[in-house]
Amino acid sequence: MAVSEDHSSLFGELRRFARTSGAVGGIAARVAGERVFGIRSDRTAHAEDLRAILGGLKGPLMKVAQFLSTVPDALPEEYALELAELQSNAPAMGGAFVRRRMGSELGPEWRSRFATFDETAAAAASLGQVHRATLPDGTLVACKLQYPDMASTVEADLRQLRLAMAVYHRIDNAIQQDDIYDELAARLREELDYLREAAHMRLYGIMLRDEALVHVPVPVMAFSTRRLLTMSWLEGRSLMRRLDEAPPQEERDRLAEALFRAWYVPFYRYGVIHGDPHLGNYQVRPDGSVNLLDFGVVRMFGAKFVGGVIDLFEAVRDGDDDKAHHAYTTWGFTDITRDKLTVLNEWARFLYEPLMQDRPRLIQETNDATFGRAVAERVHAGLKRTGGVKPPREFVLMDRSAIGLGGVFLRLGAKLNWYRLFHELIADFNQEALAARQAAALAEAGVPV
Numbered sequence: 001m002a003v004s005e006d007h008s009s010l011f012g013e014l015r016r017f018a019r020t021s022g023a024v025g026g027i028a029a030r031v032a033g034e035r036v037f038g039i040r041s042d043r044t045a046h047a048e049d050l051r052a053i054l055g056g057l058k059g060p061l062m063k064v065a066q067f068l069s070t071v072p073d074a075l076p077e078e079y080a081l082e083l084a085e086l087q088s089n090a091p092a093m094g095g096a097f098v099r100r101r102m103g104s105e106l107g108p109e110w111r112s113r114f115a116t117f118d119e120t121a122a123a124a125a126s127l128g129q130v131h132r133a134t135l136p137d138g139t140l141v142a143c144k145l146q147y148p149d150m151a152s153t154v155e156a157d158l159r160q161l162r163l164a165m166a167v168y169h170r171i172d173n174a175i176q177q178d179d180i181y182d183e184l185a186a187r188l189r190e191e192l193d194y195l196r197e198a199a200h201m202r203l204y205g206i207m208l209r210d211e212a213l214v215h216v217p218v219p220v221m222a223f224s225t226r227r228l229l230t231m232s233w234l235e236g237r238s239l240m241r242r243l244d245e246a247p248p249q250e251e252r253d254r255l256a257e258a259l260f261r262a263w264y265v266p267f268y269r270y271g272v273i274h275g276d277p278h279l280g281n282y283q284v285r286p287d288g289s290v291n292l293l294d295f296g297v298v299r300m301f302g303a304k305f306v307g308g309v310i311d312l313f314e315a316v317r318d319g320d321d322d323k324a325h326h327a328y329t330t331w332g333f334t335d336i337t338r339d340k341l342t343v344l345n346e347w348a349r350f351l352y353e354p355l356m357q358d359r360p361r362l363i364q365e366t367n368d369a370t371f372g373r374a375v376a377e378r379v380h381a382g383l384k385r386t387g388g389v390k391p392p393r394e395f396v397l398m399d400r401s402a403i404g405l406g407g408v409f410l411r412l413g414a415k416l417n418w419y420r421l422f423h424e425l426i427a428d429f430n431q432e433a434l435a436a437r438q439a440a441a442l443a444e445a446g447v448p449v
Contacts, residue, residue, distance in 0.1 A: 092121035092129045093147060101145045105228040113223070117143070125280065127191060127296065132233060140233040141220055150192055158185050183393040187275065191296035194229040196448060200295035201231065203445035204274070207266045213258035213289045234291040236283025243411060251288055256414030258290045260421055263405055267398075268310075268425040271301040271438045275397035277404035279411075299397045300438065300447075303431035304330060309398070310426050316345065316352045324348070332392030340389060343382030350375045351402055354418040363409040363418065 098119045102110045111117060114133045121129040128146040135141055147153075162181055190196055198219035205216045215234055223230035239255070247255075259282065266272040274281075275297040283291035308330035315324035321338075324345055328336050336344070350372070354363050364371065383389050391399075442449060 092124035093145075095119045097148065098131065098145065101148070101228065102143075105145075105225045106223065125294070128229075133230075135220070135223070139220075141223070141230050142217065142233045143223070144194065144229040144231070146192070146194065146227040154188050154192060158188065178390070179393040180391060180396050183396040187297050187299065187397070193226050194224060195226050197229055197296045198224055198231075199445050199447040200298040203272065203298070203441055203447050204266065204292065204295060206441050206444055207270050207272065208262065208292075211258075211261050211265060213254070214262045215285065215289060215291045217291075217293070234283065234285075234293075236285045236291040238280070239282040239284055239290070240279045242284045249413070249415065252412045253414050253416055254288045255284065255290060256409050256412045256416055257421065259405065259408060260416070260418075262290065262292050263401060264422075264425055267301075268306060268429065269434065269437060270441055271303055271306050271434055272441075273299055273301065273397060273401050275299055275401055277401050277408060279408065282408075297397070299394075300442070301394060301398070303434040303438070305394055306434060307429070307431050310429060312348055313352050313355065313422075316348050317356060321345070331395055333389065333395075335387075335389075337386065339386040340383070343379055343386060344389070346375065346382070347379045351406075355422045356419065358417065358419045360415050360417045362413065362415055363406055 098121075102117075106113060113136075115136050115138070116134040118132045120131075122132045122142070123130040127150055128144045131143045131145065133141050133143050198221065201217060201219050205218060208214045208216055217231040217234050220230040220232070263274060263277070266274070274292070274295070276294060281292065281294045283293065285291060308327045311323055311330065312327035314320070315322075315327055321341060325336055325341055328341070328344060333344075354361065368374070
């Protein structure tokens with residue numbers, strides 16, 4: 001039996017593991033040396049090593065880099081600069097790969113199905129690269145091709161991730177990570193299925209069809225498979241490049257409002273969240289609206305979970321510890337002692353603080369560039385002191401999205417009335433209505449359940 005270039009074999013996983021284990025292990029040893037023994041290492045060289053390893057690989061390791069680069073002050077400046085470069089300059093595969101992939105997905109006569117097809121990638125990312133093409137009827141489309149052997153890549157990287165998390169847990173048990181790993185593994189495996197991503201894209205088109213500031217591409221199913229996703233081409237420029245041009249405050253505010261609605265209209269009205277809020281997933285259109293791209297990491301939540309998010313906001317606003325405890329248990333946290341509750345509430349106050357004041361304001365008003373990191377370190381130390389906590393699976397992407405999107409708002413320097421934007425979305429919140437809207441939207445989009 002012939003073995004395809006994408007065969008998820010033990011050999012593929014072993015090759016991947018061999019390429020990453022020594023390098024990642026070396027970096028982990030240096031990090032542990034700093035944390036445990038106080039040994040200082042050359043952070044610039046360390047960051048360059050990190051970029052060299054991740055830049056030569058596709059897949060989950062690079063997605064970790066993309067996420068970290070969206071969170072201000074999550075890493076030393078040297079690391080953040082290297083990872084930001086990696087995020088915006090992912091290496092593309094060449095023409096030979098493109099021809100093989102297109103032939104395997106659409107057949108040997110694939111080129112005759114297009115009026116034009118540019119073999120030079122227009123964009124490259126962690127799991128695939130995008131090519132510009134034209135259909136026979138003149139429709140301009142984007143073809144996203146999955147890189148070869150990605151199933152093996154994901155499994156090898158998940159083995160590395162599990163190993164790294166186990167080693168880290170021996171050093172630091174503040175957060176029990178079993179459910180975090182399970183959630184990340186499930187979402188990464190789902191991301192390999194471009195037919196699922198096409199359904200997610202249709203879902204977002206349904207949920208955001210009344211949002212004039214947000215545009216979602218439309219999948220073209222006759223030209224799509226599990227490893228090839230063809231969609232309408234959206235004209236726009238990279239948000240990162242637009243920010244480099246120092247746009248006026250009015251434009252930055254409009255972009256932030258568009259992104260706020262792109263994320264939170266689906267969450268509070270349908271119980272759905274886009275779990276990949278890094279800067280490469282947004283484009284700016286000439287009219288100041290935004291294109292929302294890449295729907296591989298999408299999660300559905302029960303109405304009760306969304307209700308818990310609103311309950312925790314009200315608990316923080318009112319200083320109601322009993323209601324906060326109820327919110328955490330609604331999400332699936334267990335063994336929440338009074339001391340742990342106090343620690344978790346510090347994190348909740350940090351996240352909800354911009355929503356507490358009915359006035360236009362920056363997402364973070366302190367001039368201390370390390371403020372967010374300082375809060376995170378206090379919370380981390382508090383959890384470690386009180387015996388640790390086990391975040392439920394459902395919490396992982398919601399927290400990641402909130403922090404990542406907050407980082408984007410911080411980079412935009414947006415000044416909005418976050419209180420009013422939030423209260424517009426929750427004013428008529430009803431769990432039964434959300435569940436009904438979610439079920440109808442999922443059925444219309446054809447999302448696998």
